[in-house]
Amino acid sequence: DAMVIQNPRYQVTQFGKPVTLSCSQTLNHNVMYWYQQKSSQAPKLLFHYYDKDFNNEADTPDNFQSRRPNTSFCFLDIRSPGLGDAAMYLCATSRVRGGNQPQHFGDGTRLSIL
Amino acid sequence: AQTVTQSQPEMSVQEAETVTLSCTYDTSENNYYLFWYKQPPSRQMILVIRQEAYKQQNATENRFSVNFQKAAKSFSLKISDSQLGDTAMYFCAYVSNSGYALNFGKGTSLLVTP
Numbered sequence: 484d485a486m487v488i489q490n491p492r493y494q495v496t497q498f499g500k501p502v503t504l505s506c507s508q509t510l511n512h513n514v515m516y517w518y519q520q521k522s523s524q525a526p527k528l529l530f531h532y533y534d535k536d537f538n539n540e541a542d543t544p545d546n547f548q549s550r551r552p553n554t555s556f557c558f559l560d561i562r563s564p565g566l567g568d569a570a571m572y573l574c575a576t577s578r579v580r581g582g583n584q585p586q587h588f589g590d591g592t593r594l595s596i597l
Numbered sequence: 598a599q600t601v602t603q604s605q606p607e608m609s610v611q612e613a614e615t616v617t618l619s620c621t622y623d624t625s626e627n628n629y630y631l632f633w634y635k636q637p638p639s640r641q642m643i644l645v646i647r648q649e650a651y652k653q654q655n656a657t658e659n660r661f662s663v664n665f666q667k668a669a670k671s672f673s674l675k676i677s678d679s680q681l682g683d684t685a686m687y688f689c690a691y692v693s694n695s696g697y698a699l700n701f702g703k704g705t706s707l708l709v710t711p
Contacts, residue, residue: 518699525700525701582628582694585647586644591642
């Protein structure tokens with residue numbers, strides 16, 4: 484089945500130690516999104532790629548970066564994780580960008596900071 | 598910015614019964630899309646149902662239906678004949694017609710009991 488796959492499901496890192504989360508998709512969708520979901524809060528969009536075009540949300544901290552080396556893969560890099568970055572990180576895809584396009588989500592990666 | 602409010606953090610329903618989850622939103626736009634997503638425990642978020650704001654007819658998907666009240670900015674989800682597999686976190690989300698970012702509510706945790 485075509486799907487969105489996130490690795491790992493659980494990630495533990497140390498305060499200030501760079502960490503990378505991975506997302507891959509077999510849907511051949513043009514758009515890939517990264518959402519951050521803190522405990523008891525709504526998921527919030529960090530940024531997205533439309534093909535190779537990177538689009539950062541205005542209030543996304545500089546600490547967060549993303550890479551999309553090809554259509555199938557997208558990475559979320561946190562350069563110096565702080566305690567406040569502990570959250571569930573959700574990757575999603577859509578065929579094209581637009582309000583009428585349903586987004587398909589992965590299982591998420593739960594990040595803990597020691 | 599658009600806001601989405603889900604006023605019921607937790608709900609419980611018995612198997613085979615009907616339950617309604619509430620969602621209100623705030624927007625100044627006329628054309629937009631509304632979604633209900635379901636996130637089972639430790640599993641991926643999946644789309645349950647979608648409503649286009651320009652359509653007066655309420656969307657229906659099998660046991661799931663919505664009551665869309667555009668003037669009141671209300672978008673409730675009704676689950677009929679509840680099943681144990683409906684146990685999940687349910688998120689209401691909004692996207693403007695010209696946008697792409699899902700604006701989520703905080704979610705309602707639904708427990709279906711035998």
